[in-house]
Amino acid sequence: MSSQTPNEQENEYPANCIRGISDSCLIGADGTVGSGLFQFDETHLRPDGWIEESINWEDDEHAVQFTLDQTKDGELQFRVGVAKIPRIRIDDYNQLPAVNGVLSYERKPEECNRYHGNILLRGNLEKPTKRRVVGGLANYVSVIIKRH
Amino acid sequence: MTVYFQETDSRTVIPLPNNVAPYISFRLPNETTGATTDLCSFPLAEVSNMIEPTRQVICNIENPNVAQEAKKLLVVIQDVLTSFRQVGIDMSHLPPIRAFKLDDGAVLIEWIFSDYRVGFSVEPNPEDSGWYLVTKENLGNINASGYTSHVDLKKQMLWLFAYVFSNS
Numbered sequence: 001m002s003s004q005t006p007n008e009q010e011n012e013y014p015a016n017c018i019r020g021i022s023d024s025c026l027i028g029a030d031g032t033v034g035s036g037l038f039q040f041d042e043t044h045l046r047p048d049g050w051i052e053e054s055i056n057w058e059d060d061e062h063a064v065q066f067t068l069d070q071t072k073d074g075e076l077q078f079r080v081g082v083a084k085i086p087r088i089r090i091d092d093y094n095q096l097p098a099v100n101g102v103l104s105y106e107r108k109p110e111e112c113n114r115y116h117g118n119i120l121l122r123g124n125l126e127k128p129t130k131r132r133v134v135g136g137l138a139n140y141v142s143v144i145i146k147r148h
Numbered sequence: 149m150t151v152y153f154q155e156t157d158s159r160t161v162i163p164l165p166n167n168v169a170p171y172i173s174f175r176l177p178n179e180t181t182g183a184t185t186d187l188c189s190f191p192l193a194e195v196s197n198m199i200e201p202t203r204q205v206i207c208n209i210e211n212p213n214v215a216q217e218a219k220k221l222l223v224v225i226q227d228v229l230t231s232f233r234q235v236g237i238d239m240s241h242l243p244p245i246r247a248f249k250l251d252d253g254a255v256l257i258e259w260i261f262s263d264y265r266v267g268f269s270v271e272p273n274p275e276d277s278g279w280y281l282v283t284k285e286n287l288g289n290i291n292a293s294g295y296t297s298h299v300d301l302k303k304q305m306l307w308l309f310a311y312v313f314s315n316s
Contacts, residue, residue, distance in 0.1 A: 025205075028243060032260040035267060036248030043252075098291035128278025131256065131269045132293035136282040139265060 016058040016142075017085050017105065017119065018067050020078030027144060033083055035138045038119070040130065045123040050104065056115035057107065058084065063115050064145060070113070081146040089140035090119070099133055195229045198244050202257055205247035209255060211272060218247070218255050218270045221301070225257070228305045237313050261316060263287050266308045268296065281308055287315060 019037060021027065026034045040051045056067045064084075070077045087105070094103040102122040110116045121133065202222060209215035225245065233239060248256045258267040264283035271277045280293035296304070 025246075025248065028246065028260060030243055030262070032243070032262065032265075034246060034248045034258055034260065035256055035265070036250055039251050041251050092285075096289055096291060098289075126278075127269065127271055127276035128280060128293040128295055131267060131278060132280035132282055132291060135258070135265050135267050135280050136291060138260075139263070139282055139284055 012107065013087055013105070014058050015087055017055040017087060017090075017117065018058055018063060018115075019053075019055050019083045019085065019119075019141075020067055020070065021080040021083055021144070022078050024080045027080065027146075031144060033138050033141045033144065035131065035135045037083060037138055037141070038134045040121045040134060042123065049123050050120040051123045052108075052118035052120055055085075055105070055117050055119055056113065057117050059115055066113075066115060068145075068147060076147075079147065081144060083141045084143040084145070085137070085140055086142050089142070090137070093136055093140060099136065102129075102133055103137070192230065192233050194239050195226060195233055198229060198239060198242065199226055201244045202247040205249065206255070209249065211253055213274070214253060214255055214270055214272055217274055217277065218257070221257060221268055221270060221296075224301050224305055228302060228309055231306075232309060232313060242312070242316055259312060261312075264290070264315065266312055279304060279308065281311060 021033075021037065023036070026037050028034070038053055040053050042051060044053070045051050056063055058064065064082060067082050068076075068078060090103060090105065093099055094101055102125060104120040105117060106120060107117045119137070121130065125133070199222060202225075206215060206218045206222060209218060229239070243260065245257060245259045248258070250256060253272040255270045256267055257270070258265055264281065264287055267280050269276075269278050269280075275295070275297050277296045278293055279296055281290055282292075283290040294304075
């Protein structure tokens with residue numbers, strides 16, 4: 001496993017990342033979000049030891065609408081809306097002793113999505129640790145934008 | 149008066165909606181053969197309503213082993229909440245406990261608040277199942293977790309839910 005984190009060039013990142021929401025059950029009536037927003041499926045484990053979870057970076061004012069308009073197999077990919085997570089919250093959370101750098105993020109633009117990136121989670125965590133860290137990440141969702 | 153029925157499989161007790169209750173006989177035949185009656189832990193409608201969203205998700209879990217473990221967990225949650233309610237803890241202002249099915253086959257049962265969440269994961273391998281409590285910085289950045297196998301789950305849950313009642 002690499003000791004390098006992919007997000008070394010911090011200044012290249014905007015204030016927020018955007019995660020699409022495809023299941024309305026994830027959003028509570030009070031605006032809270034279930035940890036299921038972030039799956040970190042271990043089938044997405046990479047050779048460098050990170051599990052990736054797709055996000056878009058809010059590089060400009062069009063990024064949210066772009067995410068809402070994304071399609072998959074001819075249908076809207078995020079039927080419910082999107083959630084914003086402040087990058088500084090991820091950084092602060094990641095520095096806690098109990099989290100200890102198991103999170104990271106990166107840009108990974110795609111041909112049809114220049115905003116695309118990933119939040120990364122170390123792949124060698126025990127299950128309760130993984131669920132806890134993901135729960136902590138979900139705590140820091142700052143804004144939910146529901147589709148009209 | 150609230151009328152309850154008990155789901156035989158999970159043993160969760162559920163209040164009937166008021167518009168249905170009048171049509172149900174109060175002298176239902178006792179068709180439950182595997183359950184024991186424990187009036188001390190008979191849940192109140194408040195508790196049943198709090199876990200109803202979770203019960204609905206658990207009823208639709210495909211993996212029978214995960215479903216069975218989740219139902220066991222839900223019974224413990226119901227018992228613990230009932231015991232808190234019986235000592236006078238007001239739960240009327242609290243959000244319901246929710247459940248989420250994950251792509252990897254696990255189920256999360258979470259009690260989510262604006263500044264913290266308490267959760268339980270039921271994993272396809274029951275040895276991996278666990279609990280967690282994570283809070284934001286205004287509540288001390290608590291990040292606690294552990295396995296639920298080989299621990300007294302009811303004691304663990306009492307501690308976690310006591311935190312909830314102290315901070316809500």
